[in-house]
Amino acid sequence: MKRKTRSPNKRQTAKTSGRRLRAGAKISAKSSGKTGRKPQPRRQTKPDDAIEALVAASAQALGLPLDPGWRAAVKFNFQLILRHAALVDEFPLPDEAEPAPVFHA
Amino acid sequence: MLETPRFDSGWNSAENIVAAIASGRASAVSVVEATLARIRKRDPLLNSFTAVLEHRALTRAAALDDAREKGNRPGPLTGVPFAVKNLFDVAGLPTIAGSKINRDAPPATRDAALIERLEAAGAVLVGALNMGEYAYDFTGENVHDGPSRNPHDLNRMTGGSSGGSGAAVAGGLVPLALGSDTNGSIRVPASLCGIFGLKPTYGRLTRARTFPFVSSLDHLGPLARTARDLALAYDAMQGHDADDPACADRAAEPVVPLLEQGIDGLRIAVAGGYFKCQSAETVSAMDRVAAALGANRDIDIPQAERARSAAFVITASEGASVHIDRLRARARDFDPAVRDRLIAGAMTPAALVMKAQKFRRWYRGEVLKLFAEVDAILTPATPCTAPLLGQQTFTFGDVELPVRANLGFYTQPISFIGLPVVAIPVPLAPLPIAVQVIAAPWREDVALRIAHALEVKGVVAAMRPPE
Numbered sequence: 308m309k310r311k312t313r314s315p316n317k318r319q320t321a322k323t324s325g326r327r328l329r330a331g332a333k334i335s336a337k338s339s340g341k342t343g344r345k346p347q348p349r350r351q352t353k354p355d356d357a358i359e360a361l362v363a364a365s366a367q368a369l370g371l372p373l374d375p376g377w378r379a380a381v382k383f384n385f386q387l388i389l390r391h392a393a394l395v396d397e398f399p400l401p402d403e404a405e406p407a408p409v410f411h412a
Numbered sequence: 413m414l415e416t417p418r419f420d421s422g423w424n425s426a427e428n429i430v431a432a433i434a435s436g437r438a439s440a441v442s443v444v445e446a447t448l449a450r451i452r453k454r455d456p457l458l459n460s461f462t463a464v465l466e467h468r469a470l471t472r473a474a475a476l477d478d479a480r481e482k483g484n485r486p487g488p489l490t491g492v493p494f495a496v497k498n499l500f501d502v503a504g505l506p507t508i509a510g511s512k513i514n515r516d517a518p519p520a521t522r523d524a525a526l527i528e529r530l531e532a533a534g535a536v537l538v539g540a541l542n543m544g545e546y547a548y549d550f551t552g553e554n555v556h557d558g559p560s561r562n563p564h565d566l567n568r569m570t571g572g573s574s575g576g577s578g579a580a581v582a583g584g585l586v587p588l589a590l591g592s593d594t595n596g597s598i599r600v601p602a603s604l605c606g607i608f609g610l611k612p613t614y615g616r617l618t619r620a621r622t623f624p625f626v627s628s629l630d631h632l633g634p635l636a637r638t639a640r641d642l643a644l645a646y647d648a649m650q651g652h653d654a655d656d657p658a659c660a661d662r663a664a665e666p667v668v669p670l671l672e673q674g675i676d677g678l679r680i681a682v683a684g685g686y687f688k689c690q691s692a693e694t695v696s697a698m699d700r701v702a703a704a705l706g707a708n709r710d711i712d713i714p715q716a717e718r719a720r721s722a723a724f725v726i727t728a729s730e731g732a733s734v735h736i737d738r739l740r741a742r743a744r745d746f747d748p749a750v751r752d753r754l755i756a757g758a759m760t761p762a763a764l765v766m767k768a769q770k771f772r773r774w775y776r777g778e779v780l781k782l783f784a785e786v787d788a789i790l791t792p793a794t795p796c797t798a799p800l801l802g803q804q805t806f807t808f809g810d811v812e813l814p815v816r817a818n819l820g821f822y823t824q825p826i827s828f829i830g831l832p833v834v835a836i837p838v839p840l841a842p843l844p845i846a847v848q849v850i851a852a853p854w855r856e857d858v859a860l861r862i863a864h865a866l867e868v869k870g871v872v873a874a875m876r877p878p879e
Binding site (some may be wrong): 346359361362365366367369370371372373374376380381382384385387388389390391392394396398400404405407 | 417476628687717718720721722723724725728736739740744745748752753755756759760761764766767768769770771772773774776817
């Protein structure tokens with residue numbers, strides 16, 4: 308079977324996703340740069356923070372409740388899903404691979 | 413009057429009950445009355461039933477007796493009491509699916525298709541059974557209804573999510589129950605409770621009018637105390653049903669007439685690699701079964717670990733899609749352990765879910781190649797015997813793993829591609845454990861023949877628990 312090269316670094320992808328989702332949330336005057344303050348160098352986001360931000364933003368975007376008491380468990384389960392998904396994601400499949408769901412037209 | 417006090421249906425098979433009624437040694441009413449009495453006596457301990465349908469069952473049994481007295485030909489399951497996991501629609505009851513939320517749903521107006529098919533064969537529905545909330549469970553514990561309890565040790569889990577189905581059959585309350593299996597929910601309780609369970613090929617049995625969990629992976633099937641009873645029920649339930657879009661347009665292929673063919677000529681292998689035994693119980697069970705079958709060949713099921721992961725991802729995402737409105741409206745009414753997983757599942761990136769579905773097709777192709785060389789594959793059904801209720805971890809080789817997520821370690825990579833499996837109970841002391849007999853798609857007959865042959869040899873059996 309033809310093997311494909313690995314996709315770009317996953318950690319980088321997760322960070323980017325987290326930033327994008329946060330950017331989609333309500334932007335305050337401060338963060339939009341309207342105060343005229345000198346732009347600060349972009350802070351490196353820790354992977355753990357990125358996941359936490361992604362969980363919070365996803366809950367907001369999907370309209371799902373996220374009680375502070377549930378956050379740690381949801382984050383744990385989300386990370387578990389991503390770990391399983393990574394195991395699948397890293398497996399090379401041809402571009403022509405078809406998914407398996409049952410559908411009859 | 414057909415009554416005979418001598419016939420004890422308590423630990424009798426469905427096959428024996430049918431024979432006793434056909435010969436006049438018992439009536440359907442006497443069998444159902446005895447069943448209801450056992451449920452009243454034993455179920456406060458087992459906690460397997462969430463609804464008992466006394467009036468319906470007795471009315472139905474009386475009608476069967478009337479029909480017999482009029483000379484009507486009995487069906488293959490006439491007078492056999494059975495119960496269903498409470499995600500099956502039962503006319504007049506809300507389909508609670510182990511939840512608090514669904515108790516507010518209107519009562520079902522019609523029985524699930526498989527209930528109708530079993531009753532058309534003469535069986536008598538006596539109640540609905542406890543289960544893990546929304547079937548997202550391997551333990552048989554339920555925060556709303558309490559845990560179903562293992563008849564071999566009331567302090568231990570039944571396994572889940574068809575926990576009530578396992579307890580009711582293993583505890584001698586009914587000879588037959590129906591469950592559902594998305595990732596192992598028939599095979600895990602069959603293993604921990606020491607009974608037979610059949611997860612047929614994906615698409616073989618209609619799921620019409622049952623509460624869904626993961627449409628890509630959901631199966632329904634029977635649990636019983638003998639392989640022949642599994643086959644009797646399975647044969648009565650086969651056939652296409654347009655009400656389930658995934659139900660294959662395939663004629664029924666009865667297995668009961670094939671059971672006595674034995675295992676001569678069947679090529680049977682033991683799965684290694686990922687499926688290697690990691691406990692003394694699984695080693696003992698697998699050795700007994702493999703030796704009795706002369707299964708000397710080892711086989712590798714490729715990428716099984718990845719298959720389990722793909723099943724995990726699809727389950728999280730599809731399960732969440734079923735429940736997303738309920739999560740928005742009533743998140744606090746879920747079992748917290750289920751809620752937190754479903755919320756996380758709703759956040760799973762679609763691209764990764766699709767990749768898991770693509771991997772599923774690839775994996776299916778690779779595993780099907782194995783069936784050119786063998787007719788059946790053996791693996792353990794669970795990594796351990798029944799854990800204690802509330803137990804959080806178990807020892808797997810030299811590591812501790814969480815119970816809740818890992819009781820399906822051996823079952824998930826198999827149901828992922830819809831292969832038919834019979835879980836066969838090995839009567840180890842003090843607790844039983846099952847082995848999976850896995851066959852090629854649509855070859856339930858092979859797995860059931862092997863199960864029956866081993867039962868005849870005395871290698872596998874449902875042990876009667878202490879009362």
